[in-house]
Amino acid sequence: MTNIVGQFGTPEHFILHISDTHFVGDDNLLHDSIDSDANLVKLFEGFSRANARPEAIVFTGDLADTGRPDAYKRLREIVEPAAAAVGAQVIWVMGNHDERGAFRAGLLDEEPSTGSIDMVYDINGLRIISLDSTVPGQHYGEITDDQLAWLANVLATPAPDGTFIALHHPPVPSPLGLLALVELRDQHKLEAVVRGSDVRGILGGHLHYSTTSMFAGVPVSVASATCYTQDLNVPYPAARGQNGGQAFNLVHVYGDRVLHSVVPIGEFPTVYEMTAEMLESFMAKSAAEQLELVNASVAETAAEI
Numbered sequence: 195m196t197n198i199v200g201q202f203g204t205p206e207h208f209i210l211h212i213s214d215t216h217f218v219g220d221d222n223l224l225h226d227s228i229d230s231d232a233n234l235v236k237l238f239e240g241f242s243r244a245n246a247r248p249e250a251i252v253f254t255g256d257l258a259d260t261g262r263p264d265a266y267k268r269l270r271e272i273v274e275p276a277a278a279a280v281g282a283q284v285i286w287v288m289g290n291h292d293e294r295g296a297f298r299a300g301l302l303d304e305e306p307s308t309g310s311i312d313m314v315y316d317i318n319g320l321r322i323i324s325l326d327s328t329v330p331g332q333h334y335g336e337i338t339d340d341q342l343a344w345l346a347n348v349l350a351t352p353a354p355d356g357t358f359i360a361l362h363h364p365p366v367p368s369p370l371g372l373l374a375l376v377e378l379r380d381q382h383k384l385e386a387v388v389r390g391s392d393v394r395g396i397l398g399g400h401l402h403y404s405t406t407s408m409f410a411g412v413p414v415s416v417a418s419a420t421c422y423t424q425d426l427n428v429p430y431p432a433a434r435g436q437n438g439g440q441a442f443n444l445v446h447v448y449g450d451r452v453l454h455s456v457v458p459i460g461e462f463p464t465v466y467e468m469t470a471e472m473l474e475s476f477m478a479k480s481a482a483e484q485l486e487l488v489n490a491s492v493a494e495t496a497a498e499i
Contacts, residue, residue: 198477206355207320207447210248210282211454212237213362213399214256214419216291217265224259228437230421231268237420237442237459238276246444248282250317254399254417255289255328255362258296266300285315288326289362289399290333290376310341314348320447321353321392325361327378335363335378335400342387349391355447356394364398364416366407370424371431373401385410395452397445404441404456415454417443 217230224230251273258265277284286301288294288311295306302311310326325345327335337345349357363378365385378384388396389410396412402419403426423439439458446453468476476484 198473202448202451205446205448205453207317207445208246208248209317209322209358209397209445209447210241210246210251211254211397211415211417211443211445212251212420213254213417213442214289214402214421215253215269216256216259216419216421217262217269218259219262220264220268224421225435228421230259231272233420233440233459234269234272237440238272240459240461241442241457242276242279247280248444249320250283250285250315250322251277252285252287252322252324252360252397254287254360254397256291256399256419257286257289257301258293259291261291261293261296263296263300266296270301283315283317285313285322285324285360287324287360287362287399288328290328290335292328294326294328294330310338312341312344316353319354321355321357323348323357323359325359327361327363333376335361335376336380337361337378337384339383342383345384346387349387349393352392356392358395358397358445359388359393360397362398362400364396364400364407364414365409366398366401366405366414366416368401368405369426369430370401370428370433372433374431376400381409388412394447395445397443402435403439404443406454413452413454415443415445417441418456420459 216224218224294308298304299306312326313324315322329336365378365381393412396414398416401416402424404418405416407414418441420440422435425434425436428434441456441458444455
C-alpha cells in the first residue's frame, strides 16, 4: 500500500530486542508455573503478523535459566526459523544465568570455554557489540579491565552508522532495592570508555521490566523478560516476580535519533481497527478529505465516551 510519510522519514535500521527467556529443562516449567518456550513462541507468532523485517534480533542474556545444553538447543529451534523468515541476524548475549561453555557450544557452535564472550557485528553499517557483563558463579555484573581495553580499541574506529552495545546488566538505577545487589559494578570504568565514542545506545536486560535511562550521555533501553516480570508496585526494597506484563522492544534507528517501543506479548480485545485495505482507500483521497474523515472519527469516538 501507499506509505504514510511523517516528518521523520524512514528509519535507517530496525532491531528486535528480546531478553531473559530463561529456558529450563525439557518439559519443565520455570518456577513451576512459567512455560518459557510457549511465551517465546507466542512472541514470534504475534510479531509475524506485522510483516516487519528487522535486520537483527538481539537477545540480552539469561537465555537458559541454569545454562542447560538442552535449553539452548530448544531456544535455537524456535528462534532460528523465525529469524530466517524475516532475514534477521541473531545476536546472542551472555546473562548471569547462562553458562559460558554451554552457551558457546549451544548457540555459537564453538568449542566450550570459560572466557568472556564479546563479539562485534556489522548490521548494514550499524555496529552492534555484544559485551559479556557476567561473572561466573555470581549474579552481579562486571566488565573487566581487559574487556574495557578491547572495547576501547573497537570504538577507536567509528562505524558508518554508529554503535550499539548490548549487555545483560544495564548501567541504570532501579526502584527495586533488591536489584542493587546484582547490578553492574564499577560503572564509572565503562562510562569512561563509552563517553565521547560513536555509541548511540545501550541495550540491556536482567531487570525483568522495561525501563530507560541515560549513561555516559547515551540512552539505555532495557527490554522486559519474556518469562516473568517484576512487580514494581511493591514496598521498597521488596521484590515479587509475576506472570504478566511480558514484553519485547522494537528499536528503530533514524539518522538523528533512536526510537524504542515496548510491545506486550499476547492478544488483547480489539477496540477499533484500521486494516491495510481501509488505509489504502483512505490514502487515495485528497488531503482535505483525509482530514475530514479523521475529524469525524475523533468526534464519533468522543461521543461514545
